[in-house]
Amino acid sequence: MPLKYTTLSIENVDLQDRTYLFSYPKRGELLKNSIKSVGLLQPPILFLEKNYPKLKIICGEGRIIACKDLGIYEIPAFIGENYSSKELFLLSLESNLFRTLNIVEKAEVVGKALNFFSIEEVINLLSKLNLNPSYYWIEYLSAIYSLDEPFKTLIVEEKLNPKVAVGLVDLSSKEREDFLEILKKLNLTFSEQKEVLEKLLDYKKRKDLPSLLPEKLKEILKEEDFNKRKTEFFKILKELYYSFYFHKWIKISPLVEKFRKKNIYLNFPPYFEKKEMEIQFKNVSFEDFQEKLEFIEKNKEEIKKIWEKL
Structure with missing residues (x-):
């Protein structure tokens, strides 16, 4: 016709x-x-x-x-x-x-096409979007299609990692609101978005929390100074997520600082994953070398205390 x-x-x-x-x-x-x-x-x-x-x-x-x-x-x-x-x-x-269609437009195509076509037919349409025909793209784009409008806008503006956005689909509307508030207040990079969402989801599961955002993090988002807000947010998030690590660090940090003042650095595996310690220092002379060794020998009991707390 x-x-x-x-x-x-x-x-x-x-x-x-x-x-x-x-x-x-x-x-x-x-x-x-x-x-x-x-x-x-x-x-x-x-x-x-x-x-x-x-x-x-x-x-x-x-x-x-x-x-x-x-x-x-x-x-x-x-x-x-x-x-x-x-x-x-x-x-x-x-x-x-x-x-050239952006990723949200491709998601709109797939999401709406599923109302009229079978999954197999939609897969065959993917080549028109310059995508490989596979179920992966159907699932991925359908997830983006189901997101709330603010998240779609952030994706188009390249302020939200599409792969992170897909992880929001299974959250409650309140949890998505919480994550949207984080995005607005912290201006996270794509890698930071991934880190924050993964840690919040894991922490919620471990602690069996009713919501995605613990109260301490909600409070710091109210801080007016952007730099302080972002720095403190990540600090609190790590303290919550790696509570075992921070509990230990609080105990040993005064001793570590004591050595640092002598330019002797005590290094540990990230988050104390292993019971290891590296003692590192540089020398400007042989006398300096002797002096540092003497300091280490004199404070070996302090080192032992650190070791026992690992």
Whole structure:
């Protein structure tokens, strides 16, 4: 069935329905300057669904929004009737492949395609998104599709690691709110996001906590100074997560500091994973060497105390 070309009022278009749309974010703002300069060169494609009061957008949502914002209410358009949902979805997809889709848009494609196609059919569509056809991408992109809007926006703005975002899917809405607050307050790198989420989830499980964010961490997020807020957050997180380590460190740190003042450094495996200790020092002369050895010998009982506490 061919498309019918006509001129219509934007009032007759449903601007809320996004059944066949996956642009993210909506592209109206990006197109305003072009339409303002040369007009609407490429008419959108709309669908007239039986017993539905308004026309549904198949492609060209951004163009329609831009026209409305510019005060243009009469626009040219192509209208289709008697198309199946699959045909309309494929038409929308093909009309957008001229540009590179971001990861959230690819997630929107997969999430919405699953409403019309079997999983096997959706896998076959992945090549159109420049992805290898596999179940992995279906699961990965479906997870992103299911996220709340603020997280999708952060992904598009490259402020949230998509792989970390997928880990949020199984959290409660309150836990996702807590993690969103962390992202807003700490400006974490992608690796920091991964570290924080993994530690919080593990700590919650170990302590059987009712929520993702312990009270101490909630409180430090209220700190006004950004640098102090971030530094203290990670300090408290490590104290909570590695409580065994910090308990030991509190006991031995005064002794370690005593040696450090003599430029003798006592080093340990990360978080005392092994009962090991390395004594390290540099010398500027043989006399300096002798002096340090004498200090170590004189304080060997202190070293023994440290060793016993490991």
